[in-house]
Amino acid sequence: MGEEVKKKRPAPDPNSAKYKLGQIAAKAYSDCMEAKARGEMVGWCASNFPVEIPETLGLSVCYPENQAAAIAARGGGERMCSESEGDGYSNDLCAYARVSLAYMKLKDAPEQNMPMPDFVLCCNNICNCMIKWYENIARELDIPMIMIDIPFNPDYEVSDAETEYIRAQFWGAIHQLEKITGKKWSDERYKEVMEISGRSSRAWLAATSCAKYLPSPFNGFDLLNHMAVMVTARGKKEAAEAMETLLKEYEDNHEKGDSTYHGEEKYRIMFEGIACWPWLRVTSTGLKSRGINMVTTIYADAFGFIYDDFDGMCRAYARVPNAMNLELSRDKRIKLCKDNHVEGLLVHTNRSCKLWSGFMAEMSRQIGRACDIPVVSFDGDQADPRNFSEAQYDTRVQGLMEIMEANKGGRSDGNR
């Protein structure tokens, strides 16, 4: 595959969404560093922990998954994973956990540093791996662990019993944090945070749904970067504003026939799974060189935390991607594929993530049938570069493209 032609980058426009989002993501770390330096307590927080809680309490938290992704994207994945393996952690464990456990020990990673935690906020709505990983951190560093258990929901709807169980834990976590940190919960502040988080979510959903336009006004790889802000800062006003800017840019692009996907968009696919951070360039170029735009991912749906009250919030956190049963997960993806005129599904079978990959084969077969699109998978890993083969990726993407090409021939009415 040819090298990407390096273009001279113009100076970033400080009013652009990209610039603003980048600033917010960077500030998430520097804010935490400063808080720690001021002597405040700082937490490590799971990506789908209800951020409304630390945000309302005014606590500084940083996100190990986000840090691990940043370390991996900047080339440190293998080094950190090997460090944990040297301590006896199996290389079959989630690479985010291995990177994070190594960081806990080394307390330094030039790719992305963050302050050491005074408490951990764990929520297992994305996986139970999270529990084990945070248990080890809490015990090793001898710090409190706040554990919100949101079980995998085998049903399509969230039951009253589950909502009640989650609600009780949310209050439990709030009171535990008040005790640990001395901060106080305020209902008014919570209302504000809820509104801001809803604003960010609505703008994010609207921005990502701009992929409905032909061609799409954005390159889907953008979403993989921007979503960091949805994870870490959706309850902050700046985030809501930046997301609204993003939406506006995408709408403007559409008006002007412009896109952050440069080149002709010949095919549109959905990408399933977490990005292969160590191989981001390779995975993106493999698509772009073939005129394939990855227009949507489940992240486009995952951060729609829109609700009106506390119970609504409880239910929203029980409906995040890895907490949903196959049917609900499938239907959400089918909707994304149909709304965004997707012509093929590329599945990342992620060695790190047992839950995400555990029923993906059956689910993607069902999506393929429902949308009448080809489905192709490749083996990879979100943070451990050793579990990815460029040659296999290339062959699989080529295969996907050929089927999409053949399908276009058969659908000369332009029906896509």
Place this chain on the structure above:
Amino acid sequence: MAIDELLAQFHEIAASPRKQLGKYLAQGRKVVACAPVYTPEEIIHSMGLVPMGVWGAEMEVHEAKKYYPAFICSIMQTVLELGITGKFEGISAIVIPSLCDSLKSLGQNWKYAVPGIPFIPMTYPQNRKPDYGVKFTKASYEKVISDLEIATGAKFSEILLAESNRIYNEHNAAMREFAETAADHAITAVQRSDVFKSAWFMLKEEHTALVRQLTAELKKAPADEGKVRVVTSGILADSPGLLEIFDKNGIKIVADDVAQESRQYRTDVPEKPNPLDALAQKFADMDNCSVLYDRDKKRVGFIVDLAQKHNAAGVIVLMTKFCDPEEFDYVPIKRACDAAGLRNVNIEVDCQMVNYEQAGTMLQAFKEMG
């Protein structure tokens, strides 16, 4: 019955679950499969159904590969394989808890891979100790009861549950007494495993009766001396090929922290006016297991104590490949064993294990460490 005859019976049952299934079906009983690690067997039992454990098998995987990627533990792979290839025919339903990430996906795959056997989810809370956790466990039990009623036509009654709770507590006590007796009397690792494994394929009242006989006979037998005493830890320790190496090397299992073995029998159903409340409280009381949330990792100290209390030279971790809950716990366990001066070794096991050479070398080295 003489010890040998009893042991032969345990072996026969442990080695032929399908024969047991056939036997119960022929008696007109309905059978419900129970996936690892914990399911409310007491409820199933109380409804007149026969709970049977399914922990996979030593076999090759073909059909399950269409569902699971290679990096899911072989217990999940082979349970699914057995289901797809019709080995559970005659079973009325399968109860699958969502205690680890791989178990969460087993149920989802099952619905499509084995459509003929209804999937009944059991959703346990991880925050199981506070009142709200106990309440959620009870709500999940109620859901399982109604799913079982639909799948089997059986009816639930609190009176019968109270009786089943009692039968299970008795079985727990019998198993604990057996394990303690087996620590000091002559019984091989393979035979010990047969006793634990057969429990999964029998009604507990029947198993209790047999185990009590064996324990009584064992107590009369001479003490087993001169062996290297060990504690085993892991999810499964039932591979005869592997256990024979223990026996060949004079390594004796004096206690275990194995999920399929003693972890099942540590906690009793407490006394409470309502038997379903009591059963929910049992789950709240459970501890020292990799799939149950534990900020303090009490399991680590528990294993060290278990070894010290039984005068063991060390701990043999039998690591089910791709079992992430156990893999996370391994590091603190290893450190604690090292600190306590306990020998320890980590042997990876897999249902597709055909070659025990490496395990043999490791066990020999373990023995010679002393």
